Amino acid sequence: MGWRAELHLRCEQRAGPAGPRTVLARKHQLGPLTLQRAFHPEGAPCHLYPLHPPGGVVGGDELDIQLDVAGGAHVLATTPGAAKFYRSAGDWARQDQRLGIAAGGVLEWFPQPAILFPGARVRSVTDISLVGDAGFIGWDLLSFGRPVIGERFDDGELSAALRLSRDGRPLLADRLRVADLRDLDRPTGLRGRPVVGTFIATGADAAALDAARAAAGDAPDMLTGITLLEDLLVARGLADTTEPMQRVFCALWVALRPRLLGRDALPPRIWAT
Numbered sequence: 464m465g466w467r468a469e470l471h472l473r474c475e476q477r478a479g480p481a482g483p484r485t486v487l488a489r490k491h492q493l494g495p496l497t498l499q500r501a502f503h504p505e506g507a508p509c510h511l512y513p514l515h516p517p518g519g520v521v522g523g524d525e526l527d528i529q530l531d532v533a534g535g536a537h538v539l540a541t542t543p544g545a546a547k548f549y550r551s552a553g554d555w556a557r558q559d560q561r562l563g564i565a566a567g568g569v570l571e572w573f574p575q576p577a578i579l580f581p582g583a584r585v586r587s588v589t590d591i592s593l594v595g596d597a598g599f600i601g602w603d604l605l606s607f608g609r610p611v612i613g614e615r616f617d618d619g620e621l622s623a624a625l626r627l628s629r630d631g632r633p634l635l636a637d638r639l640r641v642a643d644l645r646d647l648d649r650p651t652g653l654r655g656r657p658v659v660g661t662f663i664a665t666g667a668d669a670a671a672l673d674a675a676r677a678a679a680g681d682a683p684d685m686l687t688g689i690t691l692l693e694d695l696l697v698a699r700g701l702a703d704t705t706e707p708m709q710r711v712f713c714a715l716w717v718a719l720r721p722r723l724l725g726r727d728a729l730p731p732r733i734w735a736t
Contacts, residue, residue: 465523465554468494474501474509476535485509485536496526505729508537508569512733515546522551522584526558532597534567537724541573541731545606545705550582550619558587566595569724573716573731576604576658576705583619591627593665598724599627600664602712605639607647607657610704616657617644625661627695634695637661656686656701660708662715666723667696678718679711687711 473489485508487501495517502510513528520526532538548556564570572591579585591599603625607616625637639659646652653659664671672691675698679687685702698715702708717728 465521465525465556466494466517467525467527468496468515469527469529470496470498470513471527471529472498472511472513473531473533474511474536474538475533476537481506483507483535485538487511488533496528504732505726508539508726510731511538511540512543512731513540514543518544519547519549520556520558520585521549522554522556524556528559529561530563530570532562532564532568532570534565536565537569539571539573539731541733542575543733543736545575546577548577548579548583548585550580551584553584555584555586558585560587560589562589562591562599564591564593564597564599566597569598570601571716571720571724572599572601574602574604576606576660576709578606578609579616579619579621581608581614581616581618583616583621585619585621585623587621587623589625591663593627593629595630596666597629598665600716600719600723602660602662604660604705604708604712605658606705607641607653607659610657615644616641616647627663629665634692635663635697653701654686656703658700658702658705658708660700660702660712662696662698662700662712664696664715664719664723666694667691667719668694671696671719671722674718674722675715678714680714682707682711685711
C-alpha cells in the first residue's frame with residue numbers, strides 16, 4: 464500500500480495596487496504533495512513550485528496533480544528537482560496531471576526531468592485542456608536510469624500518455640510504452656538514447672518555427688526534430704543525458720516566449736539552486 468497524494472490548485476487574475484496580477488486563489492492538498500506559496504518575480508505572472516517532500520515515488524504511490532488557470536491569469540510552474548521513480552516490488556506507481564487553461568489564460572509548465580530507476584513500474588498521464596485562445600508552453604522530460612553514472616533501465620516498465628486538446632478537439636496525443644530493454648535500443652524505439660523529451664508551444668506560426676529551429680542549433684549530442692501542426696509547435700528530442708535536452712529546451716523557451724507571450728524569458732530563481 465503506497466501513498467495517495469493530491470495537489471489541486473486554481474489561479475485567477477485579481478486587481479492589485481500595481482495593476483492586475485495572477486494569484487493562487489485556491490489550494491487543496493492531501494498527503495505528500497504541497498505548495499508553500501506563490502511568487503511574483505516578474506510582476507503580474509504567478510510562479511508556482513510544487514513540492515514532493517519524500518523526494519521519490521515507489522510502487523503503489525499515486526500522485527494526482529490538478530492546475531486550473533482562469534481567464535486572464537498567467538502561471539509559470541516548475542519543480543525544485545527531478546522526480547524520482549524507484550524500483551517497485553510489483554505495484555505500479557501512478558502519476559496523473561490535469562492542466563486546464565481557460566480562454567485568455569496562459570500556462571508555462573516546466574517540470575524537472577522524471578528519472579526512472581531500474582525496476583520502476585510507472586503509469587503517467589498528462590492531460591492539457593485549452594479553451595478558446597488559451598496559451599501553453601511546456602515540456603516533458605524522461606530519463607531511463609541515470610546515464611551520467613552508466614546506469615541503464617535494464618528492468619522495469621513505463622506507460623506514459625501526453626495529451627493536449629483545445630475546446631475538446633485533440634491536437635496532440637502521444638503514447639510511450641517501454642516494457643523491456645529492446646524498446647530503448649531498437650530503431651523504432653529510443654535508438655539507444657536513454658533521455659527523451661517533448662516541447663510544446665501553442666499560437667506558433669512559420670516565423671516561430673524558424674526561430675525555434677535557429678535556437679535549437681546543431682546539438683551534436685542530441686537528436687532533435689521540430690514540427691508545426693497548425694498553430695502547435697512540437698519539438699522532440701533524444702539524448703544521452705538530460706543536460707543537452709534541458710539546454711536546448713530552455714533555448715527554445717527563450718526564443719519563443721517573447722514572440723508568443725510578449726514577455727522576455729526570466730528563468731525561475733529555483734533553476735539556479
